[in-house]
Amino acid sequence: MNVFRLLGDLSHLASILILLHKIQTTRSCRGISFKTQALYVVVFLTRYLDLFLGDWVSLYNTAMKLFFIGSSCYILYLMKLRFRPTHDPAIDTFRVEYLVGPSLILALIFNYKYTLVEILWAFSIYLEAVAIMPQLFMLQRTGEAETITTHYLAALGAYRGLYIPNWIYRYFSDGTVDPIAVIAGLVQTGLYLDFFYVYFTRVLQGQKFELPA
C-alpha cells in the first residue's frame, strides 16, 4: 500500500459518498445514468468473488470490497425503487451490450489464467474501464450537469487516475506490473480527459458545468 493507492481508494470511496449525498439531499437521481450504476454492480460482483473463496488479503481489502458491493446495490435500489420517478430512461440510452460483449470477449482472450474466477476478474477490469460511458454519453446529450454530479465524476475519475502513479511506484518498489489492470486503467482514465477539462476550466472556477452547444 502506497500513498497513491490509498488516495485513489479514498477518492473512490468519496465519489460514492458524494453520489449518495446528492441522491439523498435532492431526493432525486436526475442526471445519473442508471446503466452506469448497474454496470458497477456487475463489476464489483464479478471482481470480488474472491471474498467468497477465502482468499484473504487484509481487513482493509475485505471492508472496502464489501462497501463497494453494498453501496452500489443500494444506489441501484435508490434509483430503481425509492426515487424511481426522478430517473428518465429516455436520456439514458447508451447500449450497454456494446460494453459488456466486447469486455467478455477480451476477458476470454486476455486473462492471467483460464479459470472462471480469473476470466471474471479480467472481465470486471475491462468492463470497469468503460462503465462510465453511459454516464458521459448522458452528460454529452443533456449538455449540462448539476455541480454535485460533476464532483462525483471528478472523484471517480481521480480514483483511477491515482492508480497510475501507484502502478509506477509498485514497479520500482517491488518490480511488479499488472498489464491487464494498467492498460485498462489508462483507457479508463483517458475517458475522463474531456470531462476533466471542463471541470477544471468551469466548475472549479465557480461556473456551471455546461458543454458548448
Add this chain to the structure above:
Amino acid sequence: DDDTTRHDEL
C-alpha cells in the same frame, strides 16, 4: 503455484 492470481488491488 496457486490456482488463482493474487489480486490485492480494488
